Amino acid sequence: MSARKHRPYRRALRVWIGLMLLLAATTGSAWLPLGAWNSVVNLVIAAAKVLLVAVFFMHLRDAGGLVRLVACVALFMLVLLFSLAASDYLNRHIDPAPWQPPRQGSSSFGEPGQLSLNVPQTVEHGVEVIPEPAALADFDCA
């Protein structure tokens, strides 16, 4: 006879019920007009679900400090990489390149007597250099 503190599978059942309730909450809340808070609610609920899975199903509750540390360091590294990548991407802007779409009425970009009047020299070392957007803007104003 075994004298267990918990009846077997009881905890898994409880966690499963919790996960299902959270799934219903996240799906149902998606149709409420909360604006940006919809995403906040969804992410908080997702984090709660993952925490339930990690703590009970993945046994972080009973795990030693080393295993918990690895789990936390993984999350920390992800946050670090997101921050570093964001410092690049959040400072980029998607501007249409000045030569797209093709300009109307001029078949050749470097036709003498048109662009070369106001645009600075466009040939460097034998390679055609696309004028800077600022230079094109000057040309348009003139």
Add this chain to the structure above:
Amino acid sequence: MSAARPLDTLAAPEQRAQAGTLGMWVFLATELMFFGPLFFGYWYGRLQFPDAFAAASRETDVVLGAANTALLLTSSALMAAAVEAAQLGARRIAVRLLGATAALGVVFLVVKGVEYHHEWQAGLFPGDASVLVTGGRLFFLLYFAMTGVHALHLVIGITVVAAFAVAGAGAKPRWGPGQLGLVGLYWHFVDALWIFLFPLLYLLGRSG
């Protein structure tokens, strides 16, 4: 000296179990780094094209997505119960629970395949035939990449879980509760990924 297995001489059984668990967590940490760029790409695209992402997300099948989430959460609970059963020495119950876990994983993949089929026919797959423009294309590129890589992980998980179910069904089991626990960690990780994918890909823009 007898031909002892190298691992037996390495450490006490308890230490070996701890080393296995730690190794699995380190592996899962690298898996998180692997998925990280996809999540970052999603975040960037959503900041860059908020309206297109919301509109594209409404094209996904939320009913099948929610059903699949429920399937995967249930499979995780069954997996946790299987590990518990193995620890209690109830191997027959553990094997049945493993079979049910793998079966739910297969049903998930079938549902996902039906979704892919609908999305392909609706012209949502990125490419020349896509009906979407820049932001929406990026959303569905990420949708197919994230769910595809997740499905690949699930295929691996199903294979391993099914193999453990078969290997445990005989008179003499070929694995112990410790090894099954490591398989469980992997399965729950794949489940945890989907827990984040579901709201990001399916629930965005529903109230708009």
